[in-house]
Amino acid sequence: MAGVSIARVFAISETFYDILFNKGKPISACPGGAMLNSSISLGRTGVTISLISEFARDNIGNSIYEFLRENNVSTEYLHRYEGKSPLSLAFLNDRNDATYEFYEDFPQERLLTDMPCFAPDDIVMFGSILSVAKEARNKLETIINSAKNAGSIILYDPNFRESQLPLIEEIKPMISKNIAYSDIVRASDEDMKLVKGCENSEEAYEFVLENGCDHLIYTSSSDGVYLNTPSFSKFYEVPSIQPVSTVGAGDSFNAGIVYMLYSRKIRDIEDIQEHVWDEIIGKAIDFASHVCMSTENYISNNFANGLKKI
DSSP: OBOSOOOOEEEEOOOEEEEEEETTEEEEEEEEOHHHHHHHHHHHHTOOEEEEEEEESSHHHHHHHHHHHHTTEEOTTEEEESSOOOEEEEEEOTTSOEEEEEEOOOOSSOOOOOOOOOOTTOEEEEETGGGGOGGGHHHHHHHHHHHHHHTOEEEEEOOOOGGGGGGHHHHHHHHHHHHHHOSEEEEEHHHHHHHHOOOSHHHHHHHHHHTTOOOEEEEOGGGOEEEEOSSOEEEEOOOOOOOSOOTTHHHHHHHHHHHHHHHTTBOOGGGOOHHHHHHHHHHHHHHHHHHHTSSSSSOOHHHHHHHHHO
């Protein structure tokens, strides 16, 4: 249902500096992290976006900080600590899908950021590694609870990594609670298989419903997208492309969802009609497909400028 104009978007996750490898050689490097990637895409479209995250006061951190500001992402709620900013190494296989290795040296106290004053018109997106980091859990829950109590729309992306599997029994209760906080869960088939052993969208939706959220967007790479809501379920095909890199594809998909919620001034997820969901999912697929065609983790300025003209 359209209502009062959505004022702001907040994105919460870890921040990395990404180095991309192909056949053992580095081919690109840029700021990364799940919600940073989404934030850059949204900032380029003109959405009012703030990143809630943390990284160090080092040269890499300075580069990330300037990059955010250049792309219209508010840095008001960043925490910068003394030490080294984390690195993410992404290794592409023959299909240009990535596996990851992470190098981190976080301080003992995590996510020491100021708290936004949330409003019903806000959208909050969170997920990935920070959403299940026990050292940051208390602060993260305080932030998410504040947003939920304010009536903000909350989108959660588990973005679960295979490297986290040894900790799955410790992490799973946090994932369940994250789902319970959320109005929309956007999860990949890989997420749902690793976390719960789900083999398809129906099993994934059952898991999400059990944990208190009734809207699931289940992405299955080139096989398509499945939308599950209380009133209907639907499958969406994706275009056949030869990706350059899939790094940032899911993050850009999330940015496309939020871009449409923001642009259409949607306030009530329960009242979104099927034809509007078609537009939302279609735009998210456009965002993700575009990002797969480059080594950047976000939509290009040219793509963003085309949206502004529309």
